[in-house]
Every structure is written in C-alpha cells, then in structure tokens.
Amino acid sequence: MKINDVAEYAGVSPATVSRVLNRKKVKEETRKKVEEAIKKLNYTPNFMASNLQRTKSGMLLILVPEISNPYYSPILEGVELTARSRGYNIILGSSYSSEEQLLDYLNLLNKKLVDGVILMEKVSKEKIIKKINDERLYNRIVQCSEYIDENNLSCITIDHKKAAYEAASHLISIGKREFYLFRMKKDFTYSVLRREGFIEALKDNGIELKRENEIILDELSIKESFKQMNILLNNRKIENAGIFAVSDVLGIGIIKALNLKNIKIPQDAAVVGFDNIDFSAVTEPSLTTISQPGYELGKESVKQLLKIIENGSVTPEKIILEHELIVRESTNRKSLK
Structure with missing residues (x-):
C-alpha cells in the first residue's frame, strides 16, 4: 500500500495526503476524506521513507x-x-x-x-x-x-601509552620498587596502551612487572577494584609499592582498600590513577592522576x-x-x- 493509493481513493493529491499525515493545515472536509481512506485501506505511513527525504535532522x-x-x-x-x-x-x-x-x-x-x-x-x-x-x-x-x-x-x-609511561616514571622517581598494575579484562584500546606504556617505563629502568602483580578486573568499578585489592592484601604483604590503575574509578577503590588495612599512603603504597575525574581530588588521600582534557x-x-x-x-x-x-x-x- 502506497500513499498514491490513499490519494486516489480519497480523490486528492499525494501531497495533500502527506500534509494530513504531517498534521499540516488542510480543509477539514479534505482531512476527513483522507482519514477515512487511511482507515478503509488500513494504510500505515512509511516514516522511514519520509525520513530519507530529509537532508538534515539537526x-x-x-x-x-x-x-x-x-x-x-x-x-x-x-x-x-x-x-x-x-x-x-x-x-x-x-x-x-x-x-x-x-x-x-x-x-x-x-x-x-x-x-x-x-x-x-x-x-x-x-x-x-x-x-x-x-x-x-x-x-x-x-x-x-x-x-x-x-x-x-x-x-x-x-597519547595513552606516553601518559602511562609518565605515570610509571613518576612512581619510580619517588623510590618505589615493587609495582602493581590494575587494568581491565576487556581489550579496550586505552587499557591496552596504558599497560604497554607502564611496562615499557619499568623495562627502561631495569624493572620487570611480575605476572602476579598484574591484576585484571572483569568490570570498571570502585567495587571491583576494592574487592581485588583486598584479595591481594589478604594474601601478601606489600611494601614500598607503586600501584598504577588504568582508571581513577579503579584507583579510588584501591585507596579505600589500603585505608581499611591501615596501609600508609604513599609511604607503603603510592597510587596513580588515570582520567582526573572530580572524585579523584577528594579521596583521602587525594589521588595522583593523569588528566585528560x-x-x-x-x-x-x-x-x-x-x-x-x-x-x-x-x-x-x-x-x-x-x-x-x-x-x-x-x-x-x-x-x-
């Protein structure tokens, strides 16, 4: 069923049918004819077709x-x-x-x-x-x-890789010697590149990231990083640690877990996040981060x-x-x- 069929049945032009469908001004008598034709023919307007005629939606x-x-x-x-x-x-x-x-x-x-x-x-x-x-x-x-x-x-x-390289270099510069990386399980480009930059900076300083110190999370949330940091702390003692989280959201969960275990920040564990979200400035202690514009x-x-x-x-x-x-x-x- 096409708009032309409705127009023919109602005895009007296709343009008039279109005006009725789009609720534009037409004579009341004409409107009733068109509406009766639509009902009689069980016509369903093809709005996709009319949308294709648009040049700009704004x-x-x-x-x-x-x-x-x-x-x-x-x-x-x-x-x-x-x-x-x-x-x-x-x-x-x-x-x-x-x-x-x-x-x-x-x-x-x-x-x-x-x-x-x-x-x-x-x-x-x-x-x-x-x-x-x-x-x-x-x-x-x-x-x-x-x-x-x-x-x-x-x-x-x-440049996510360069930024993560700077984050690792900063942790090294303040004397940290044991390093941890918190990243996402999914292969998001930002997570992959930040991992590469972090590991490259460590290698350039003669440091290898231990496999067990790379914490891979299933979801990007404070709850998940808090959980994983607690698991880590329950299984080993961390000293002079430099922790890099590929997102501030993860960094906030890490800081919360460290605080609950009474681990001194940054003396025993220093933390760097990424993104500079508003919450990162009001954590206790406030979170060092890479700021994106x-x-x-x-x-x-x-x-x-x-x-x-x-x-x-x-x-x-x-x-x-x-x-x-x-x-x-x-x-x-x-x-x-």
Whole structure:
C-alpha cells in the first residue's frame, strides 16, 4: 500500500495526503476524506521513507559504553555546548558494549534521524565494521578517546601509552620498587596502551612487572577494584609499592582498600590513577592522576564530525590532544619523608 493509493481513493493529491499525515493545515472536509481512506485501506505511513527525504535532522548522537562512568561528564559538556553553538542538538545513548545495540543506534544514520555519530568505544567487531564500510557510514562517524587505527574512522584522543609511561616514571622517581598494575579484562584500546606504556617505563629502568602483580578486573568499578585489592592484601604483604590503575574509578577503590588495612599512603603504597575525574581530588588521600582534557575532547570531536559532514571528507584523521600528570597526596614526596 502506497500513499498514491490513499490519494486516489480519497480523490486528492499525494501531497495533500502527506500534509494530513504531517498534521499540516488542510480543509477539514479534505482531512476527513483522507482519514477515512487511511482507515478503509488500513494504510500505515512509511516514516522511514519520509525520513530519507530529509537532508538534515539537526541532531548528533553520542554513544558511550556506560553512562554511569563519571569520566564522560566533561566530554559530554564539550560535545553539547559545541554542538549547540553550531545549531545542533545531541542525543546520548549507551550500548553497554552490545554489538546488536550498537548496530541499532547506527541505523539512526540510515534513517536520517541523526546527522552524525560520536563513538566513545572501540569498534572492532566484524559485523559493525562491515556495516560502516558497506553503507559508507565512515563519513558521518568520529571516535572520541577510545579507538582503533584500522577501522577507517577519524578519532580524537590522547597519547595513552606516553601518559602511562609518565605515570610509571613518576612512581619510580619517588623510590618505589615493587609495582602493581590494575587494568581491565576487556581489550579496550586505552587499557591496552596504558599497560604497554607502564611496562615499557619499568623495562627502561631495569624493572620487570611480575605476572602476579598484574591484576585484571572483569568490570570498571570502585567495587571491583576494592574487592581485588583486598584479595591481594589478604594474601601478601606489600611494601614500598607503586600501584598504577588504568582508571581513577579503579584507583579510588584501591585507596579505600589500603585505608581499611591501615596501609600508609604513599609511604607503603603510592597510587596513580588515570582520567582526573572530580572524585579523584577528594579521596583521602587525594589521588595522583593523569588528566585528560575532557571538554576539549568533546569539543574537537564535534568540530571534526561537522567538518566531515559538511565537506564530505572521508580521509580519517587522528588528532592527539595533550595530557597532564597531576601529582596529589597519594604520591606526594613530602609525605615520604
């Protein structure tokens, strides 16, 4: 059943049927004719087809793995304010790393319900990459923070490996000699690169990370890192330890566990996190961390996405923003004296 069939039955033009469907002004008598025809013919409007006629929705979609992670807050602020300044609104979605959910969200591009997508998770699954390439979605998608080089998408990020190298070098510089790494089980790019940078810094200083000192977590949460740190402390004594967590969320759980066991921070165990979320400044002691320019990551992601949309550019770009080591009480040299 097509709109032309309704128009013919009602004795009006297809344009008039469209006006009725879109609740635009028509004569009441004409409206009744069209509505009767729709009912009689059991016509269901094909809104997907009408969406395909749109040239611009004025909406950008930003996808994160988990909305609850506080790391995303300043990035979302940068995205929203920049998008609004350019005449766009944003939709926030979470895929929870589900392939099917991510594919559903990407379908919004085909329906022209959104003009572009900012992805904040690793795109490596074959079905998703095939969809992006087959449907030429790469000229309407950029990746922010999390990325892989091989997927033909532009990305805005920091040098995660270099930042982790600096974190390890800092722990070495304050005299730590036994090192621990808390990272994610899933192969997120940020976790992989931060691990590489940490281990490389240790090797460059003649130190090897012991296998049993690499703690691999199933989920990114304070609860999980607190649990795993407690297990570690119940099974061995740690002294002069340098602990690196690939996320502040993990670092906060580690500090809580150390405090409950009355382990002196940073004397017995110094801790460095990553991301500089707001909570990291108010832990007791406050958490030394690598600061990412969250707002700028969001801002540059929107600018890059709109550049691609407006210019039709499909040449992927990798934009690296600066990071900073923020030294706080959890590694403060003064506390070591």
